[in-house]
Every structure is written in C-alpha cells, then in structure tokens.
C-alpha cells in the first residue's frame with residue numbers, strides 16, 4: 001500500500017495564494033507546500049496603474065515569487081495549471097508535470113469578461129496583468145509618436161482618443177490615470193496636450209453602480225472633471241462592437257461610433273476556465289459560477305480543498321471580489337491548513353471590509369473609511385499610498401513587520417469600536433497613519449533604491465515616461 005502524501009498544493013499565487021503561502025511559512029506549517037503560478041511575478045493589482053504610469057517600480061508592484069518566498073521553505077513552481085482532478089487529488093501542468101496533494105488551495109482568481117461583445121476580446125486592451133500594462137504602455141507611446149508625425153487631423157484625433165469601457169472602479173481609475181498622464185507624455189514629446197481625449201463609456205446611467213465603491217460616486221464625478229484632460233463620461237452607453245479603429249455603442253436606441261485606435265476593456269470579469277471545468281454541480285456554485293465554500297473556506301463536496309478570493313463564494317455571505325477579501329481569506333486558509341496538520345479545530349474566516357480606496361489620477365484619490373467617512377483629494381491619495389505601500393508583500397523575513405503592522409495597528413485597532421463618533425476621530429487618525437505609511441515607505445524605497453534600478457535594467461522597461 002502507498003504511504004499517504006502530506007503535501008499542500010496552492011494553485012494561483014495572487015492575493016489568496018501568496019498570502020496563504022506566506023502565512024503558512026510564517027507559522028511553521030509542518031507539511032511541504034508547493035505554490036504554482038503561471039507567472040514569474042506576483043501582481044499587486046490595486047497598484048497596477050502606478051506601475052503602468054511609472055509612479056511605482058517593478059520590484060514594488062510585481063515582485064518575483066522566488067524573492068518573496070526565499071527562505072520560506074515554500075517551493076515555487078512557475079507553470080500553467082492545465083487541469084485539476086479532484087477525485088484523484090492531482091494537479092496537471094502544461095509542462096506535463098503532475099502534483100499529488102493531500103490538501104489543495106484553489107486561488108486562481110478571475111479573468112477579463114467580454115460579455116460576447118463583437119471584437120472586444122481581439123481589439124480591446126484588457127488591464128489585468130503586468131503583461132497587459134506593458135502592452136498598453138507600448139501601444140499608447142506608439143500612438144503618441146504617430147500622432148506627432150501625421151498631418152491628417154482625423155488620423156491624429158483617432159490616435160489621441162482613448163475610450164475606456166466600463167464605469168466601475170477599474171474603468172474610473174484607468175480613465176483618471178490616462179487623463180493626467182497622456183497629456184504629460186504627449187507634451188513631453190512636443191505635442192499639443194489639449195488634443196488628448198479620454199472617454200469613459202458606461203452601460204448604466206450612473207458610474208460605480210452596484211460597486212463596493214458606490215459611496216464614492218460623487219467624489220469620483222467631481223475629481224474626474226479636475227484631470228488635466230477632462231474626462232467625457234457617456235452614461236447609458238452600451239458598447240456593442242470593438243474594431244481596431246473604432247468603438248460602437250448603443251445609446252437611446254441608436255448605434256453610435258467613436259473613432260479611436262485605443263479601446264480599454266474594464267467592463268467585466270469571468271470565472272477562470274479551470275474553475276468552470278471542475279466537476280462541481282450548479283447548486284454548489286453561485287450565479288457567477290464561483291465555487292461555494294463553507295465558513296472555513298472548504299469546498300462542500302471536497303473538504304480537503306480550500307478556495308479563496310475571486311473564485312470562491314462563501315455560503316450565505318456576500319463578499320465583494322476584492323484584494324482585501326482575498327488576502328484575509330488566504331490568512332484564514334493557512335490557519336485552517338495548520339489546524340488540520342495539528343489535528344486542531346478549524347475556524348471560520350472573519351473578513352473585515354475596511355473601506356475602499358479609489359485612485360483618481362495623479363496625487364488624487366477617494367477613500368471610504370468604514371462606510372462612515374469619506375476623504376477626497378491629496379489626503380485620500382496619501383491614505384491610499386500609505387495603506388498599499390505597507391501592504392506590499394515582502395520577503396518572508398520582513399513579513400511580520402509589514403502585515404502585522406497594517407492589520408493590527410491600522411485596521412483591527414480601529415475596527416474594534418462600534419461607536420460612529422469614535423470612528424470618525426479614528427478615521428482622521430488614519431489620515432495621519434496614511435501619511436506615516438508614505439513616509440516610512442519612502443524611506444524604505446530610498447534604502448532599496450539600488451535594487452530598484454537593477455530590476456528596471458533587467459526588465460528593459462521603465463513603464464512610464466521618466
């Protein structure tokens with residue numbers, strides 16, 4: 001008889017998977033851990049805009065897994081998962097390698113959803129990964145160069161017009177970023193920055209409708225108008241087709257066309273195809289096909305399998321598909337994997353929604369703190385930067401310093417109180433914490449400055465006009 005395998009396999013190294021691995025390593029998990037991701041680097045998605053526009057660097061936003069996990073005991077495998085056999089407890093990779101597991105963590109996230117809009121998948125730019133950010137950056141620089149060189153005003157206008165499809169958080173953050181940076185980049189090349197057009201196309205009548213950032217709508221609407229290139233917001237406008245040189249949309253029962261060489265698609269997410277293919281019945285999925293898990297984050301039919309982040313739906317709970325939910329679930333999954341190994345009792349995941357943060361261009365943001373207090377402009381920008389900079393995963397030896405500081409000192413500390421008055425005072429303190437966060441982080445970045453230069457050189461891209 002074969003001896004049992006005690007091996008935990010984590011598929012997907014995003015917010016759920018990486019944080020599960022880091023927590024396991026930090027808490028001296030007694031079993032072997034294998035983390036599989038198709039990419040060489042973790043992607044801190046909320047800061048992908050800063051990576052794209054050059055405000056932040058590669059080593060901050062997309063650090064290498066090998067570096068993050070150095071000395072942790074976690075084995076990192078860079079490969080694409082091809083299939084998962086829940087009955088045989090086996091994961092197959094594109095390289096042909098196979099991994100057996102005693103416990104599995106499904107942390108594959110979600111993918112861009114195109115809602116079957118004609119040409120969208122082929123002609124629009126997604127903004128989901130490091131590769132997407134690099135491709136968009138390259139395309140836009142090319143457009144700006146060509147705009148400078150053409151004498152044809154129509155052609156120039158098409159090259160200088162960007163249409164962002166989707167008025168959710170991602171679309172707004174993208175439009176605001178472009179509306180501040182494209183004019184800067186174009187005038188640095190000698191172009192007339194007033195010719196830049198950024199258009200936000202939104203299916204519904206209101207931006208941020210049904211989004212966790214809904215309370216920030218008014219601030220967002222005001223701040224979007226303050227960008228270097230004012231953003232044209234078209235509401236009630238449903239994209240119906242994307243061509244290489246135009247977007248078609250329907251508004252008031254009329255089909256209209258916007259000539260542009262750049263359409264950016266932020267209008268939806270879909271279930272990861274691997275999750276879709278699993279032999280889990282429709283009753284054990286939610287209406288987005290996400291896998292239902294119990295309160296301890298285990299699959300209902302396969303309790304040895306944990307699921308977190310964008311591919312999970314907790315039974316009888318509605319949680320937004322966000323990074324803050326994913327990394328907290330990762331911590332809980334790690335705690336429960338350890339409990340299984342030590343034959344202790346499993347604990348339900350407690351998720352705190354700690355407010356939301358929205359980037360609204362250069363040095364501008366909106367923050368909704370604990371659903372009672374909203375901050376706009378530069379203070380919100382400082383809160384956002386400070387919070388994210390301190391949340392960035394760091395190599396395992398710095399792990400305690402970063403995650404615990406943010407978790408305990410900023411968030412839990414403030415969330416313990418139910419008193420709204422106190423919360424407002426605490427929120428003001430949090431503005432201070434954000435500022436401190438930025439200062440601490442800036443100091444850290446200065447210390448790490450040399451590393452940073454090396455990474456950029458290696459990558460061959462600075463990603464953003466310097």
Ligand SMILES: Cc1cc2nc3c(=O)[nH]c(=O)nc-3n(C[C@H](O)[C@H](O)[C@H](O)COP(=O)(O)OP(=O)(O)OC[C@H]3O[C@@H](n4cnc5c(N)ncnc54)[C@H](O)[C@@H]3O)c2cc1C
Pocket residue numbers: 011012013014015016017036037038039042043045046047048079080081082107108109110127128129170272274308309310311321322323324325326357
């Ligand atoms: C541009 C952008 C901005 C965002 N901003 C915010 C924000 O401000 N705040 C917030 O809370 N949330 C934000 N989100 C959402 C947040 O990033 C996600 O909810 C979060 O990343 C989900 O975590 P996850 O672990 O489920 O998946 P992910 O973090 O997406 O990780 C999934 C991992 O699985 C890997 N993978 C996928 N398929 C395979 C395969 N077949 N084989 C191997 N590996 C595979 C991927 O490479 C990836 O590393 C943003 C998302 C985007 C795209």
